[in-house]
Amino acid sequence: MDRRSFLRYTALNIPLFSASSTTLWSTNAFATDQTDNHLSDAHLDHFASAYTGEGNKHHLALVGSQGEPIWEQALDSRAHAPVFHPSKPIVAVVARRPGFYIDLYDTKSGKKLIQMPPSEGHHFYGHGVFSADGKYFITQENHYDSGEGKVFVRDWQNGRIVHEWLSYGIGPHQSCLLNDTTLVVANGGLKTHPNNDRKIENIDSMQPNVSFISLQDGHLLHQVTHPAEYHQLSIRHLHINKIGQVAIAFQYQGPKWDTVPLVGLTSLESSKIDYLPMPEPIRQRFKQYCGSVRFDASGKVLAVTTPRGGMIAFWSIEHQDFLSNNTLMDVCGLKATSQPFEFIVSTGRGKIFKINTMENIVQLVQKNDKIQWDNHLT
Secondary structure (H helix, E strand, O other), X not given: OOHHHHHHHHOOOOOOOOOOOOOOOOOOOOOOOOOOOOOOOOOOOOEEEEEEOHHHOEEEEEEOOOOOEEEEEEOOOOEEEEEXXXXXXXXXXXXXXOEOOEEEEEOOOOOEEEEEOOOOOEEEEEXXXXXXXXXXXXEXXXXXXXXXXXXXXXXXXXXXXXXXXXXXXXXXXXXXXXEOOEEEXXXXXXXXXXHHOOOOOOOOOOOOEEEEEEOOOOOEEEEEEOXXXXXXXXXXXXXXXXXXXXXXXXXXXXXXXXXXXXXXXXXXXXXXXXXXXXXXXXXXXXXXXXXXXXXXXXXXXXXXXXXXXXXXXXXXXXXXXEXXXXXXXXXXXXXXXXXXXXXXXXXXXXXXXXXXXOOOEEEEEEEOOOOEEEEEEO
């Protein structure tokens, strides 16, 4: 780490070394040769990700603490983002846009518990979230004849829809819980139809936004959007830290040569989106496309991946300053560990890495050349 980066990290008011940071993190047979590097001895949590394997077959896998597979299940079609139940051994996975199923599995046995379809005339966007009390599963859906974005709340045990609300925008891609009663939705702004899902029908009029929605009655609490010159900057993915800051990552639908921001912050109290700085060479390498976005365990460091650019980049949230980046080909899946500055990432080339961005360590955990990890892990 150079002196400038060192000063940026120490300014975050997080200890540079924890009591365990001098313990060599154990690796498996696929580990890199960085035996002189030291990482926290915190175990990786079990995590789940969809993947595409041999014969272009699609699966969901539960993966253990050293990257070892625990179980896998075949899926009807390609999935996008898994999500764990807050208190039960259950994982849900949502089909990739235009998605037509949600599967729920017992994490102990891998047994499928239930499959839920979208509401008639709708499709899923690949993301969902359990309610804070674990009773319901919440999805964003496209009513594809009208293009209207919807939010559905289901009893996950039987698939029954208990609430149907507007998402207050078009193309509601991902949502996160701000608290027990507030849902934050990234309305990407893209009107599409499953008959030709990669065709954007409203490229000249798209208006992406972030909407804060009451989970008590579905009314709109607050909404922020881009200034007019950025109306083609699709708001796709988001994550929320413990103090309610909402990080949002974009995918630009305009000309590839335009200079536009790609990462931002907002909140329930904010009237706008604050765009985070990116050195121009880094911004260009992102190729106008962000994949996943996550805060670290402290909530003070933000990570964003770009599979098109083959990179993960980091920001200081307190200072809204760019910190560093690492090159990882086809990287997209991203989660934080329980330790500050640490992340797990996955790639479309079958690799899983652990990154300690403060110590600038990238360590291979596992690889399997026969699979392609999908965009998100959890």
